Amino acid sequence: MTQDIDLETVIRARIRGLRLARGWSLDALAGRCGLSASTLSRIETGHRRIAIDQLSPIARALGTSIDELVELTSDEDVVIHPRRNAAHGHTTWLLTREDEPNGLVVAKMRITARRPAARPGVHPGHEWFTVLSGTARLQLGERVLVVEEGQSAQFSTMVPHALTALDGPLEIIVVFDREGRRAHLDPEKGHAGPTTT
CATH class of the missing domain: 2.60.120.10 (Jelly Rolls)
Structure with a gap:
């Protein structure tokens, strides 16, 4: 895969995908992460930029980690070497x-x-x-x-x-x-x- 991947698009898709996989509404996720449902909606739809301090409570509420939300993978870069x-x-x-x-x-x-x-x-x-x-x-x-x-x-x-x-x-x-x-x-x-x- 050689095309550029937009990091924010990946994060938005992962947040929405994890929320829907759990069967949660925006209100349900909002109650778990301390952000408003309207803020989460704007984040998921790309109408609001994602602030770094919002990632931690969203990741925690979704049962994942920040690094899993932001990790970009492609066919070329499967292993991340330290x-x-x-x-x-x-x-x-x-x-x-x-x-x-x-x-x-x-x-x-x-x-x-x-x-x-x-x-x-x-x-x-x-x-x-x-x-x-x-x-x-x-x-x-x-x-x-x-x-x-x-x-x-x-x-x-x-x-x-x-x-x-x-x-x-x-x-x-x-x-x-x-x-x-x-x-x-x-x-x-x-x-x-x-x-x-």
């Missing part, structure tokens, strides 16, 4: 192709590093992540924020930033824009995740 960076304490699984036409890359990351980089990174753009398990320590300039399981964060990457695991391994779904993709996933720079920035 990219390990032992020096920086993380492993990355790309859930979208790096050449996505909209420029966004979705990845699942497992972070074990507990010490922030010597110098937090700075680059143009924005980043978003949702914590699947564990607790994240997000340094933004002088501030240190704790982001717990089920919570999301988004921030300008022009602010010096570093992301590490607070207590034990951390698993996140992260969305990089074009600039973030270059900063974190460029193999020539040896980057493969937010802990290296």
Whole structure:
């Protein structure tokens, strides 16, 4: 399969398919995930963009995970191979192709590093992540924020930033824009995740 696959179209179809497979109305799913039925309807029909912080409660209500909702598969890419960076304490699984036409890359990351980089990174753009398990320590300039399981964060990457695991391994779904993709996933720079920035 060589045609481009639109990630949001895939997510919308999976949400609707899982809801219908359970025999649930929009109201039934709304009651389980804390969103309104009209919001869910607009998400399913493409009249509203899907926000990353909406994915977690929808996935949980449908009995699935965020990474299963966003995973793109094709005849060419059946197996997703992890990219390990032992020096920086993380492993990355790309859930979208790096050449996505909209420029966004979705990845699942497992972070074990507990010490922030010597110098937090700075680059143009924005980043978003949702914590699947564990607790994240997000340094933004002088501030240190704790982001717990089920919570999301988004921030300008022009602010010096570093992301590490607070207590034990951390698993996140992260969305990089074009600039973030270059900063974190460029193999020539040896980057493969937010802990290296």
